[in-house]
Amino acid sequence: MSSDTVRRIGLKRQHPRRAVLALVCAILLIAACGWYGLAAFRANQGAALARGGVQSLEHGDLMGAETAFSAALRQSAADPIATGGLIRLYASQARFDDAAAVVRRNPRAAVRIPHALCTLAEAESRSGSVDLLRSSAGHAGAAAAEEPDCPRAHQVAARTLIALGDSARGLPYLRRAAELEPRNLPIRQELIQQLLGGQRLPEAAIAAEEIVRNFPDRSEGYALLGTCRLLFPPGSPEVHGALNLLNRALKLDANNVIALSQLGHAHLTDGRPVLAIRYLEKARKIAPSRVAVLFDLSRAYRMMGRSGAADEAMGVFRRISDLSTDLASVGRRRLIEPDNQELARRQTDLQARQRDLLRGLHGASQGSDER
Numbered sequence: 001m002s003s004d005t006v007r008r009i010g011l012k013r014q015h016p017r018r019a020v021l022a023l024v025c026a027i028l029l030i031a032a033c034g035w036y037g038l039a040a041f042r043a044n045q046g047a048a049l050a051r052g053g054v055q056s057l058e059h060g061d062l063m064g065a066e067t068a069f070s071a072a073l074r075q076s077a078a079d080p081i082a083t084g085g086l087i088r089l090y091a092s093q094a095r096f097d098d099a100a101a102v103v104r105r106n107p108r109a110a111v112r113i114p115h116a117l118c119t120l121a122e123a124e125s126r127s128g129s130v131d132l133l134r135s136s137a138g139h140a141g142a143a144a145a146e147e148p149d150c151p152r153a154h155q156v157a158a159r160t161l162i163a164l165g166d167s168a169r170g171l172p173y174l175r176r177a178a179e180l181e182p183r184n185l186p187i188r189q190e191l192i193q194q195l196l197g198g199q200r201l202p203e204a205a206i207a208a209e210e211i212v213r214n215f216p217d218r219s220e221g222y223a224l225l226g227t228c229r230l231l232f233p234p235g236s237p238e239v240h241g242a243l244n245l246l247n248r249a250l251k252l253d254a255n256n257v258i259a260l261s262q263l264g265h266a267h268l269t270d271g272r273p274v275l276a277i278r279y280l281e282k283a284r285k286i287a288p289s290r291v292a293v294l295f296d297l298s299r300a301y302r303m304m305g306r307s308g309a310a311d312e313a314m315g316v317f318r319r320i321s322d323l324s325t326d327l328a329s330v331g332r333r334r335l336i337e338p339d340n341q342e343l344a345r346r347q348t349d350l351q352a353r354q355r356d357l358l359r360g361l362h363g364a365s366q367g368s369d370e371r
Contacts, residue, residue, distance in 0.1 A: 049068050049071045049072035049075060050068070050069060050081035050082040050085065052068040053066075053068030053069040053072060053082060056068055062089065062093070065085065065089060066086070066089060068082075069082040069085045069089070070086065073086070073102075073105075077105065077106055077109075078106055078108075078109045079109075080109055080112070080113050083102060083109045083110055084110075084113035084116040086099075086102050087099050087102050087113070087120055088116060088119050090102065090120075091119050091120045091122075091123040091124075094123065094127070096123070096124055096127070099120050100120075103117070103120070103139070107142075111142050111145075111146040112146060114147065114150075115143075115147075115150070115152065115153075117139045117140065117143035117146075117153070120136075120139050121136040121140035121153075121156045121157070122136075124136035124139065125140075125156065125159060125160045125163070130164075130331070130334045131338050133160050133163055133164055136156070136160040137157060137161050137166075140153055140156040140157035140160055141157050143156070144157050144173060148176075150180075151176075151177045151180040151184070151187070154174070154176045154177040154180065155173070155174065155187060157170070157173040158170045158171070158173035158174035158177060161173065162174075162194065165332070170194070171191075171195075174187070174190065174191050174194060175191060177191075178191050178207070182210075182214060183214060185215060185220060188207060188210065189211075189220060189224065191207055192204050192207045192208055192224050192228070195207060196227070196228065201228060201231055201232060201238075204224075204228045205228040205229065205238065208224040208225035208227075208228050209225060211225070217252065218252065218253075219249040219253035219256045220249075220256070220258075222245045222246070222248045222249035222252070223246060223249035223256050223258040223259040223262070224258065226243070226244075226245030226246035226249065226259065226262060227246075227258060227262050229241065229242035229245065230242045230265075230266060242266075243263065243266060246259045246262050246263050246266075247259075247263070250263075255282075255286055257283050257293075260279045260283035261279070261287075261290065261292060261296070263279045264277075264283060264293070264296055264300070265292070265296050268280075268296050268299060268300050273299075273300040273301075273303040273304050274304070276296065276300040277300045277301070277304070280293055280296055284297060288316075288361040289320055289357075289361050289362070291317055291320050291321055294314070294316055294320070295314075295317050297313045298310045298311075298313040298314040298317060316361065319357060320357065323353060323354045323357065326350055327347070327350045327351065327354065330343055330346050330347045330350060331347065
């Protein structure tokens with residue numbers, strides 16, 4: 001058999017194989033086009049349903065919105081409008097398990113929707129539950145990682161971690177929030193209070209100086225900077241000018257409680273109880289549950305021989321302090337035993353007693369002002 005004949009036979013044998021391969025490719029191509037077409041159709045349907053959910057929300061139809069968002073996610077599991085809308089809706093209704101389930105089903109979509117996880121984390125943090133605080137910290141941390149320039153995400157993460165007793169992890173979030181919003185005074189005040197609580201005086205003083213620079217006509221920065229300087233060791237250069245800063249704060253705002261209480265404390269420490277009482281009594285009228293003011297006022301009264309007034313102020317101080325100590329103790333135990341129902345009831349009872357006590361103190365203070 002000649003070589004040409006062999007070549008022709010081989011080609012004839014290969015032709016059917018090529019035809020089958022071409023047919024298979026054509027079938028796969030048609031299937032792929034159909035799949036993509038179906039996916040596009042479902043995505044468009046999902047988007048339309050999600051828009052309907054938004055309209056239902058705008059009209060106050062929460063049930064209709066939930067139905068529309070859920071249907072949208074059945075059509076297109078990654079629809080951002082439906083995912084974000086359902087998370088926010090469940091968070092507003094305190095349906096935290098349902099909101100978390102939406103996040104778990106599509107975590108990538110959830111973290112990419114602006115402020116959806118922030119909203120959920122904020123709602124969880126207000127619940128008072130240790131378990132939900134932990135969940136809040138996780139959701140806020142994920143939001144902060146996905147949106148590094150969002151001050152809200154960092155602030156929520158900081159507050160929940162600090163509430164859980166993890167200031168070491170919470171402070172960096174709070175610093176970042178302050179950096180992102182240099183004109184946000186409450187965030188900077190919160191940062192300074194946390195730094196002072198951690199005995200980080202140099203950092204707190206620097207943060208207070210930044211407030212004075214950014215808000216020269218506000219009393220808060222001067223009061224906080226004066227407070228920071230008073231906490232340095234006596235005789236150190238940082239202490240110099242502390243009282244002038246506090247007096248400057250009172251010139252800008254005569255009711256600045258921090259300045260009043262710190263001036264009272266400074267005069268009491270220097271053996272001037274008459275001056276101390278003048279500042280401390282005014283501070284107590286403005287903030288009747290401030291324990292540092294009550295403690296110093298009791299000492300000042302005692303130095304002046306006013307034992308009855310000293311006992312009364314100390315009694316209120318102890319009631320507030322005892323409740324706060326008990327609440328902190330129960331809170332720490334609940335971190336270890338989150339499912340302990342007896343502890344949960346004890347915590348709720350203590351919180352109610354604390355609210356009643358503080359409400360009564362503030363009511364009595366307002367009543368004395370009216371008289």
